[in-house]
Amino acid sequence: MKRRTFINQTIKVSSVIGLSSVVNPTIWQKSYDKHITILHTNDVHSHIDPFPNNHRKFPNRGGVSRRYNLIQQIKAENPNTLLLDAGDAFQGTPYFNFYGGELEYKLMSKMGYQASTIGNHEFDNGIDNITAQLQHAKFDLLNANYDLSNTSLDGLVKPYQIYEVDGISIGVFGLGIELEGLVSKNLYGETKYINPIEIAQDQVKILKQDHQCDLVICLSHLGYQYQSDKISDIQLAKSTKDIDLIIGGHTHTFLDQPSKVVNQAGKITLINQVGWAGLNLGRMDFYFNKINGKGVKDVVIEV
Amino acid sequence: MKTQWFKIIILLCFAVLMSCQNQPELVKIKGQQIAIDSNLTQDKSLEEYIEPYRNAIQEEMNRPLSYTKKAMFKSDNPLNSAIGNMMADAVYDMANPIFYTRHKDSIDGVLLNYGGIRSGINQGVITTKTAYNIMPFENMVAVAELDAQSIKAMINYLGKNQVAHPISNMQLRIKNNSEILDFKINGKPINDDKTYFIATSDYLLQGGDNMIFFKNAKQVYKLDYKLRNLFIDYFKKQDTISSSADQRFVKIQ
DSSP states (O other): OHHHHHHHHHHHHHHHHHHHHHHOHHHHHHTSSEEEEEEEEOOOTTOOSOOOTTOSSSTTOOOHHHHHHHHHHHHHHOSOEEEEEOSOOSOSSHHHHHHTTHHHHHHHHHHTOOEEEOOGGGGTTOHHHHHHHGGGOOSEEEOSSEEOTTSTTTTTSBSEEEEEETTEEEEEEEEOOOOTTTSOHHHHTTOEEOOHHHHHHHHHIIIIIISOOSEEEEEEOSOSOOSSSOOOHHHHHHTOOSOOEEEOOSSOOBOSSOEEEEOTTSSEEEEEOBOSTTOEEEEEEEEEEEOOSSOOOOOEEEO | OHHHHHHHHHHHHHHHHHHHHHOEEEEEEEEEEEEOSTTSOOOHHHHHHHHHHHHHHHHHHTOEEEEESSOBOTTSSSSOOHHHHHHHHHHHHHHHHHHHHHHSOOOOEEEOOGGGOOOOBOSEEEEHHHHHHHOOSOOEEEEEEEEHHHHHHHHHHHHHHOOOOOEESEEEEEETTSOEEEEEETTBOOOTTOEEEEEEEHHHHTTGGGOGGGGGOSEEEEEEEEHHHHHHHHHHHOSSBOOOOOSSEEEEO
C-alpha cells in the first residue's frame, strides 16, 4: 500500500515537473527550499587525457579538463554542490608512473574536490607514497575501516567529515576493500582492515544521531556486487540503515541508473557508480523542503 | 528580573518550535550520469596546467633506447619466440648480478608468462614507450628457491600447457604427447639434491597463471626491481636487439 502511494506520488510530481518546466522554470525551482548537488567520480585511474581517437571502446572520451568544464557549468547553475571521488585515482597511465599520483591529486584539488577515499591502487607505490602525495591534496582523504595507526598515514586520514552546504549538513565517510590477496603486503604495510559493515553502522550512528546530519554519504571502494559473499555495496546497503547514498567504485561498474536498495529501516539506500577512467560524471540532486510538523512523506526518487 | 527570564524562556521555546518547523526534510532525489566527451569544451587553465607534465612524459616516452631490425610478436613461433626469449634473457642478464651481490648465489633459470607479454615490438627504434607497452604493470622481479620436486612440477606444467611461456638458461624438449623428452637447467639435468633459484615476476609467485609450483618455494627473494624498469635498463645497454626464436623450448615430432 505504502509502495503504491510512493509510485503515485512519483508520477504526480514528475508530471508537474514536465509541465512547470515548460511554463515557468523559476517558479518550480523556488518551490524547494534547499537544493544540494552531489557530483562524483570513481576509478579515474590517472586518465587525465581523453582516450585516443582510435581507442576500440572509448574513442575520444573522458579527459580531466572537459570534466572540469562540466563541473563549473553545474556549479554555476547550483553553487551548493559537493564534488566527491570513490578511490583509485592512481595507476593506469604514465602520469602515475612518472609522477606517483602528484598530478592526479593536484588536478582534483584544482577542480574543487571535497573528498576522496583510499582505493586499493592508491597503494601501488606503497603506503608512504600516499602520505607523500597528500601534500598535493586540498581535499579530505576519508577512510573509516583501515586502522592506519602504525603507518605513515596515521592522523592524515579521517574516518568521516561533515560538510555544511547552504545550511544542510552532509556527513561523508569512507570505506576500503580488504587488501590481503589484492595488494602486496609490503605495499600496504601495517594497514589493518576492519569489517566495513560494522564500521559503517558506527559511522552512521555518529553522523545521523550525534551530529544530526541531513544527508549521509558513503564513499566506498568495496565494489558493487560479487558472485561470492565478499562484502559489496549491495550488501552494505542491505545490512545498514540511514545511508542516503553510497558512491561506489572498484568494480568499474557502469549503472544505467543509481540502484535502489531497501535497507534495514525499510527505506531506500541509493548506490551509484559511474564506470571508470573519468568517462562519466555522476550527478545526484537532493531537494529539501521545510515541513511544518505534518510528518515526513516518502522521498520521491527519480532515477 | 523575573519577567526578563520569562521573556527569554518564551523566546527559547519559540526558537525551538521554529527550528522544528523549519527543519529541512529531504523530499526528492534525482540521479543521472553525464558522459564526458567531445561535446564539452576543455577548460583552458587546466589544460595549460597539464601541458608541461604531458610534454615531459612524451619526451621521455619517445626517447630512443635501442633498435630492432625485425618486428617481434609473441605468436611468431609455437613454444618460444624472439620477444619472449628477449624478455626472459633480459631478466637473467639484469637480475643475476643484483641477486649475486645481495645473496651470493646465482639465478639458475628464468620463467615468465606468455600472457604477461602485453604487446609486440615493431621493427625500428625501441623507445621507453616500448617498455611500457610490453610491461604496463608494476610487477617486480622476484627469485624463488625451488627444490628439485618443484622444478619437476614446473616442467610438467610447461609440458602440459604447451604455451610459449618465456624461459631463460633452461632447455626443455617435449614429445608430441606432452611428455618430457629432456630438460636442462644451467646446462645440466636436474640434481635431486640441489635447490634452484628461479627468477620470475611477483605476479606469478602469487599463483598467477596457475603456476602453483611457486607456492612451494623454500624462500622468496624480492629484488625491488620493476620488470618495466629492468627492460628499460636492458634496452639502454643494447645497441641493437637481435633476439630470435631458438631451441630452448621445443616439441620434437
